[in-house]
Amino acid sequence: MxxxxxxxxxxxxxxxxxxxxxxxxxGREVSEPVVKAAEVQKNVQPVHSTRSLSSYVPKKLIALILVVGLFASPQTQMLLGEGIDYWDEINTPYYTIPEKIVLTYVRNFEIYVEEGNDVEYTLTLSIPGDRPSGSQTDLVNWQTINDLEVSPSYNLTSEGRMEWRNNLSGNERDFITIEYTATINLVRPDIKISDSGFISDIPDDYDLFLQDEWLIEPSNEQVKNLAIQLSNGTNGNVIMILKNIFDYIENNYRYQKSSVPKSCPDTIVGKVGDCDDFSILFSSIARAAGIPAWLELGIIPAFIDTSEGCDLRDWGGHAWVNALVPLNDGTFTVVNIDLANSYFMWMPPYRISDWVDNGNGDDLDSYYYLFSSKGINSQATYKENSYISECDLQGEVKLTNLDLEL
Known part of the structure; x- marks a missing residue:
């Protein structure tokens, strides 16, 4: 076994x-025979598969057809459009401006005898108030004042201003403080030239702002000639005339700060001026053209940094223009024009309005002289320390163009 x-x-x-x-x-392995099957010749009609088409149609052409088809589809076109819009958006320079600023403004005055001994002084300041904006049917405040605190108490003048009077002797000093909270909104109306009414649509109630007033001279011959030239071709369209006046001053005058406001002839001849001079000239030409215009006076900061908060510093006096614009729907609105900063019919919220021209030339004149003193061989002076104690930015608007699309 x-x-x-x-x-x-x-x-x-x-x-x-x-x-x-x-x-x-x-010792018992047996090799198995290998059997080769006979080849059978089949007569089969050739069938061209998709792969075999490549021998007739170039592969690059097939790829091109597929790509064109893909890009032609509605879904792809929609995605491409959104992508192009997004690309344009992220690559277009823009300005970032807050919609609203809420700030607390403090003004400290120190009054003292500068020369001599006994002196009487007078300090007169405007009461900051609410400022409406918008059309006649949709009035809103672009500036709202809250929590006004004044120390010491003041007398109210016939012009509605705060006044302090006192006598100082030797080293005596008086200290006056005004503090309030202001909510200030961006002013940027959606108004086009096509929305404007005409000179003939302006109501008679504003005739006061068509007359001569301290340094505002619509009756001046040079001013009247400019008004005629800048109204030509407008058919009386109010916004078009205002824009022509704005462009004329922007393109022909150079900013140069001056100590006191100049007359229109002086500004026209010298071709230089500051915010007051340009506002006075603009108002004069507008009035001569039949458009009510008046000054608004306040303060703006010279230093603005909102990159990491709300840093507004070095506040100083500023002037801009208000003008009445009738609209083609039968209503009217008041627009703001800042010549020194090149803002036509809009304003960023970096400003505080202090006083609005009431049409009385004496009141306009006196605004520029807030302090006076008298004494025998004596005079007083003052120092002002003004600053923002609190500031809060609210909202954000991105503007690719600061100018309005008219």
């Missing part, structure tokens, strides 16, 4: 492989 060398299973005499482990038994 023979056993398998691998598993020990009994191997029969005629076994070639172990029945148990299927291993070949040495």
């Amino acid at each position: 023979k056993l398998c060398d691998y598993c020990g299973f009994v191997i029969k005499d005629n076994d070639v492989k172990c029945f148990n482990c299927r291993m070949a038994i040495p």
Whole structure:
């Protein structure tokens, strides 16, 4: 009896492989014949698959057709349009301006004898108030004043101003403090030239702002000639005339600060001026053209940094123009024009309005002379320390163009 060398299973005499482990038994291997199948010739009609088309159509052309089809689809066009708009948006320079500023403004006056001994002084300041903006049917305040605190108490003048009078001797000093909170909004009306009415639509109630007033001279011959020239071709469209006056001053005059406001002839001849001079000239030409215009006076900061908060410093006096604009829907609105800063019919919230011209030339004149003193060989003077104690920016507007699209 023979056993398998691998598993020990009994191997029969005629076994070639172990029945148990299927291993070949040495000396009993038998080569199996290899049978090759006969080749059969098939007569099959060729079928062109998509792959075989490449032998007739270039692969690059197929890819181009697919890409064109993809880009032509409405869904792709919509996505591409949105992508282009987004790309344009992130690559277009813009200005960031707050919609609103809420600030607390403090003015401290120190009054003392500068020369001599006994002296009487007078300090006169305007009472800051609310300032409306918008059309006749939708008036809102671009400036709202809250929590006005004044120390010491004051006398109210016939012009509605705060007045302090007192006598000082030797080293005596008086201290006066005014503090209030102001909410100031961006002014940027959605008004086009096509929305404007005409000179003939201006109501008679504003005739006071068509007359001569301290330094505002619509009756001056040079001013009248300019008004005629700048009204030509407008058909009396009020916004178009105002824009022509604005462009004339912007393109022909250079900013140069002066100590006191100048007359219109002086500004026209010298071709230089500051905010007061340009506002006076603008108002004069507008009035001569038949458009009511008047000055508004206040303060603006020379230093502005809103990158990491609200840093507004170095406040100083400023003047701009208000003008009446009739609208083609039968209503009217008042627009703001800041010549020194090149703002036509809009204003950022970096400003505080202190007083609005009431049409009385004496009141306008006296605004520029807030302090006076008298005494025998004596005079007093003052120091002012004004600052923002609190400031909060609210909202944000991104403008790609500071000019209004008219």
